[in-house]
Amino acid sequence: MATVTRETLVATLEEIALLLELKGANPFKTRAYRQGSEIVQNFDGNIVELAANDKLKGIKGFGAALQQKLHELASTGQLEYHNDLKAEFPETLFELFELQGLGPKKIKALYDKLNIDSIDALKKACKSGCIAELSGFGAKSVEKILSSIANREKFADRFRLGDVAPLAETLLDRLRDHPKVSRAAIAGSYRRSKETLHDLDFLVATSEPRELTDFFANFPEVHEVIANGDTKASIRLENGLQCDLRAVSNDHFPFALQYFSGSKEHNVALRALALKQGLSLNEYDFTPSDESAIPEVHEEKDIYAALGLQWVPPELRENRGEIEAADKGELPELIExxxxxxxxxxxxxxxxxxxxxxxxxxxxxxxxxxxxxxxxxxxxxxxxxxxxxxxxxxxxxxxxxxxxxxxxxxxxxxxxxxxxxxxxxxxxxxxxxxxxxxxxxxxxxxxxxxxxxxxxxxxxxxxxxxxxxxxxxxxxxxxxxxxxxxxxxxxxxxxxxxxxxxxxxxxxxxxxxxxxxxxxxxxxxxxxxxxxxxxxxxxxxxxxxxxxxxxxxxxxxxxxxxxxxxxxxxxxxxxxxxxx
Missing domain, CATH: 3.20.20.140 (Metal-dependent hydrolases)
Structure with missing residues (x-):
């Protein structure tokens, strides 16, 4: 069973409301599910645990029908009523809800009158001119729809930081709790706090790398195992997010953390600085160009110190002057x-x-x-x-x-x-x-x-x-x-x-x-x-x-x-x- 979170409950209730609107159901019934999603979202307490244990009775806002559905969803990971509603419509129809300016009423009109059940079909219909002739639409509507489709294509396969963060931290905690893991971190653009992400890069220090890649590939949130090898695994979660795991030795961990945190531009500049000092830097270690002693590195900060730099906080690693400031000891004390x-x-x-x-x-x-x-x-x-x-x-x-x-x-x-x-x-x-x-x-x-x-x-x-x-x-x-x-x-x-x-x-x-x-x-x-x-x-x-x-x-x-x-x-x- 996939992990059920508050977000799972909220999203399911909201989708039921949308599906009911598509069916043309009683507005009061639709509104009840939408209000239910808001109640769950704002509930002060462990709503998933209470629902799974069927302990919502008597709590304000939770009627008998909502209690039953939340209990089924929280305890089994599935809701039969939700699945039955979804089965009445093509799966691709739900893509239309991702487009700005298209609500359930307009989507229902497009589906009922023009049999538009996907973004591809919508795009073709816009270009053919038939949507502009549809009641409630027009030339401006078509222009907005095409603009929204273009935006969706531009932003495909990216995720907002705040949407990813709760799940990312849950997965990281799970890796940290594994008995064969001595250190664990999330690297990449997540560690650098980019506002949108393409994927998540997990890193663990372990003496049993294959055990960890197998463990990772069997997370309950996994929708697809893209690859699973001796030191690296790649998975795709149910929300489409790709997550990669690299399992390294404890000695290599600081170098891997620095390298895979990026950015590429920051790393290129850092490696160039290292070469000027007679050192080759990669994701494994330092290599001197002569017989000089190898700098001792236990933590990521030691890498920067070996190059005569202040430690650069991950958020600043975009090659926007941070290395020069670190060289002068002028990095700011960032807000906490x-x-x-x-x-x-x-x-x-x-x-x-x-x-x-x-x-x-x-x-x-x-x-x-x-x-x-x-x-x-x-x-x-x-x-x-x-x-x-x-x-x-x-x-x-x-x-x-x-x-x-x-x-x-x-x-x-x-x-x-x-x-x-x-x-x-x-x-x-x-x-x-x-x-x-x-x-x-x-x-x-x-x-x-x-x-x-x-x-x-x-x-x-x-x-x-x-x-x-x-x-x-x-x-x-x-x-x-x-x-x-x-x-x-x-x-x-x-x-x-x-x-x-x-x-x-x-x-x-x-x-x-x-x-x-x-x-x-x-x-x-x-x-x-x-x-x-x-x-x-x-x-x-x-x-x-x-x-x-x-x-x-x-x-x-x-x-x-x-x-x-x-x-x-x-x-x-x-x-x-x-x-x-």
């Missing part, structure tokens, strides 16, 4: 997760969040934070139940009341105000001036040309009440490209206006891109690492934000929410142009 004291961009049930103010506050407190900013959507984001002026000010009063009765935790009143098409804001200065802070974000009109979009954002940043700019480029990783905007000009404007730029650490965004942060930091722009949390468990996204901040060369002092609550309150009390 425990440095964070609070966060600003979070949502509640007042807009499109899943939890109340107090629930979000308690979850943040459990994460060791001192404060939490509440930034629900503004009224222009009607699709997200955005707040109007009256609701926003009522929420600010509720936050003030909460703080009056809280001794060791503070909520900050804010808003994620929409930046309108012309760069004006969705709330007046009078309203914004009554809040503690303001996150300004773009949520519509993504197709403006670069000059117009840049002017739009600059106008917003010039507003004295805009504390920070949210998800700078609007990208959705592996789904939607960034909108056209001159990021250099935005960074310059942020430095001039003292506007903070957010590092939105929702795994779908991770925006502003890590490649931009080093230059922004050097220009004095402050970062705010924000989870854009719509539920309590999404505060865990902060860990991804820290990983990407480190990749962007950011230090504790570069991230505004590393400041204590007293420091933040003092900072927010200053006029925007006096903040630093």
């Amino acid at each position: 997760l425990e440095n964070l004291r609070g966060t600003f961009h979070n949502h509640t049930i007042a807009s499109d969040g899943k939890n109340t103010l107090s629930e979000m506050a308690e979850a943040a407190r459990e994460h060791g934070l001192q404060y939490l900013g509440i930034a629900d959507h503004s009224k222009a984001s009607f699709q997200a139940n955005g707040l109007d002026e009256e609701r926003l000010l009522n929420q600010a009063r509720e936050i003030k009341s909460f703080n009056a009765n809280s001794d060791n935790f503070t909520l900050l009143s804010g808003t994620e105000v929409d930046i309108l098409k012309d760069g004006s804001l969705d709330f007046s200065d009078e309203i914004l001036g009554q809040l503690d802070y303001c996150v300004a974000s773009v949520h519509n009109a993504f197709t403006l040309d670069e000059e117009t979009m840049t002017k739009r954002l600059i106008r917003a940043m010039e507003n004295e009440h805009v504390t920070m700019l949210g998800h700078l480029t609007g990208r959705l990783l592996l789904k939607r490209d960034p909108y056209q905007v001159n990021i250099e000009k935005l960074i310059d404007c942020a430095a001039e206006t003292r506007t903070v730029i957010e590092l939105n650490c929702n795994p779908w965004r991770l925006d502003m891109d890590w490649r931009r942060w080093h230059k922004a930091r050097d220009k004095g722009v402050l970062c705010s690492i924000n989870p854009d949390a719509h539920a309590t468990e999404q505060l865990q996204f902060l860990a991804y934000g820290v990983r990407l901040a480190r990749k962007g060369w950011l230090r504790r002092q570069d991230v505004v929410n590393c400041r204590s609550i007293n420091e933040i309150l003092q900072w927010l009390s200053l006029p925007k142009n006096k903040r630093s």
